[in-house]
Amino acid sequence: MATAAEIAREKQSRDQGLVRAMGVFTFAAAITNEVVGSGIYRLPASMASAAGTAAPYAYVACLVAMGAIVLCFSEAGSRVPTSGGPYGYVEAAFGKGPGFVAGVLLWLSSVLACGGVSAALADIVGSAFPGLSGTGARYGIILAVLGLMTFINLIGVDLASKVLGWATAIKLLPLLLFLVVGGIALASGHGATTPITNPPTQSFGRAAILAMFALTGMETPLAASGEVRDPSRTVPRALLLAMGSIGILYIAIQFVADALLGAGLIGSRAPLADALATVEAYWRAPLLVGAFGSMLIWLGSDLLGAPRVLFAFGRDGLLPSPLGRVHPRFRTPHVAIFAHFVIGAVLALTGTFEKLAILSTLAIAPLYGSVCAAAVVLRRRKVAILGKPLVLPGLPLIAGFAILSTVVLVALADWSEIIALAGVLVGSTLIYLFMTRAIR
DSSP states (O other): OOOOHHHHHHHHHHTTTOOOBBBHHHHHHHHHHSSSSGGGTHHHHHHHHHGGGGGHHHHHHHHHHHHHHHHHHHHHHHHHHBBBTTHHHHHHHHHHHHHHHHHHHHHHHHHHHHHHHHHHHHHHHHHHHHHGHHHHHHHHHHHHHHHHHHHHHHTTTHHHHHHHHHHHHHHHHHHHHHHHHHHHHHHHOOSSSSSOOOOOTHHHHOOOOOOHHHHOOOTTTTGBBBBSSHHHHHHHHHHHHHHHHHHHOOOOHHHHHHHGGGGGTTTTSSSHHHHHHHHHHHGGHHHHHHHHHHHHHHHHHHHHTTTTHHHHHTTTSSSGGGGOOOOOOTSOHHHHHHHHHHHHHHHHHHHHHHHHHHHHHHHHHHHHHHHHHHHHHHTTTTOOOOSSSOTTTTTTHHHHHHHHHHHHHHHHOOOOHHHHHHHHHHHHHHHHHHHHHHHH
């Protein structure tokens, strides 16, 4: 087993050539962009459809679990701020094999989501402009949107992080508008005439999985930790700032939507827009535009973080070495970014994301559990690559609760989904064994 000093030297050497340009607010913006995606514009209806009046309790339970997970990520990220994010944390604690499996789970969930969000964005454009609903136009929209976000990320992490910083404020405006207008309406006595009721097939477990899906995403920007300035301070501060703000935002949106739309929330395809339309019809349009913008900006954030996992694999010889190259001019992992773009585009064009969406969500659970365990191991081994790391009081208890939460999340899924997740874990392990033997 490598010593803490050996791990530090190895991790620092891996990120040579990359520019540490992101500070607390730009990194928090990247995390916010990744978590606050298209899901928030559908989440209130999905939660109500799954669990009815119990939806808020499922939401709060997931926020509590996610709080423990975020704390573990904060300490692990402050100790191992390397490209690949969670992949690097797990590898430093448990070795290259488990690290590779963690990286596969991270990247797989990200690229599936990239394809799904791209497809959903094209569908929104097609529904708003029927002339663009044909197959050819849909393909063109997907390629154009993904191509634009890819280009921004290719030409420099500093430009990409600045664009995302500004875009975060723009993306959050429709959600703040919803809370302000909805809150004023509720304070003035406006509300749903028919209260929300429990659906015939109530499923608290399904609501919990949906809530966790909406809260995931922080792991993808963390893959760009090799390009964060003063990472031992920036990583935990950005995580806590972003996830704390998002939790408060999501709870407020759920309660306002419930109060405005009531029973109409169940089955709504655009719950936030429909809720504000009960106040005045013209409020529907800005929320629909906000959904489009949120998806667009989310893609930019995904293309900032997720390709760094492929970069880390290529750099470490676990995937073809060109993936580990850094562009001589722009200093970005251009091959990895382009590879992520191609695979995400194929998924979007073929529409396979919907079939794998639940598996994508469940794939995060073992990844989160592994990182929480890694945080404890990294502290015990006194691993600290750059600067003084975060030291949380009661970390073993926090990690234990977080790991138990991830086990419960998987147990709430259908057996077919659990079996599929097991297949991903076994398959990635076999790939690692094959690649390491090939290297030898």
